[in-house]
Amino acid sequence: MAKRRKVSNPLALAVLAQLLMGPTHPYEIGRRLTAQDKGRNVKYTRGSLYMVVEQLLKAGFIAEDGTVRDTQRPERTIYALTEDGRAELYDWLRDLVAKPEHEFPKFGVALSLLVVLAPADAVDLLGRRLVALTEEAEQIRADVRQAVDGGLEWVFVVEEEYRLAVLDAEARFVTTLVTRLGEPEYVRKWQEMFEGKT
Structure with missing residues (x-):
């Protein structure tokens, strides 16, 4: 049986993996996911991405790490992976790789x-x-x-x-x-x- 997680949306796993590369803001995470064509494996929209970021923040898996303002765009909050987030990323990914789970295609x-x-x-x-x-x-x-x-x-x-x-x-x-x-x-x-x- 799959482990019950504080945040279970697969998009959260993708966000944690993106933040493993370093702190950034949700807009950049969305841009990377699009550039890497991750939408073929993880369903997301701009709204769902921001919702998942809030869930990860509430769970303590990410933390605010300042803000940035580039050009004319509004100020953006930068998020960083916490130690709990890093542990969750690896634990969750190991579970998905090692344990087959029944899906409903x-x-x-x-x-x-x-x-x-x-x-x-x-x-x-x-x-x-x-x-x-x-x-x-x-x-x-x-x-x-x-x-x-x-x-x-x-x-x-x-x-x-x-x-x-x-x-x-x-x-x-x-x-x-x-x-x-x-x-x-x-x-x-x-x-x-x-x-x-x-």
Whole structure:
């Protein structure tokens, strides 16, 4: 079972990791997250970022570390990682890396109810999904290749390699599922269960 945390939003983990590099203000954290394309893994908006910063401050994981005013912009509060924040960052990250946790992907919900769809309809829809999975995987491969060829260390795109592995596994699963849904025995059983009810 996952450890109960004072601040459980994954965005908080990303903020702590950004502050590990040194004190800064939330606007700069948001700019970095955008530049690093972290929005593919952590959902955030400007409002949610500031909310998480407040939660981390209240939990004692970060502390105010002065203010800065650059050009015409309003004064910005700088935040720094506290020792408790550093400990939380490492403890939380170690938990996420070491302990698998059950997640609830939407595709899993769809699969649990797949029997409702006529076999031919399911096969058609899964065929479309397979095309989308293939296109997404090709784009990720190209992006990773470009980043690494551009000098970025592989560890900075490891989450994309993970996404690629998941997409490839899903594509294999969908291919097998399409075959099984088209088998005459399944089609016959489905018709016995649902014919006339759709």
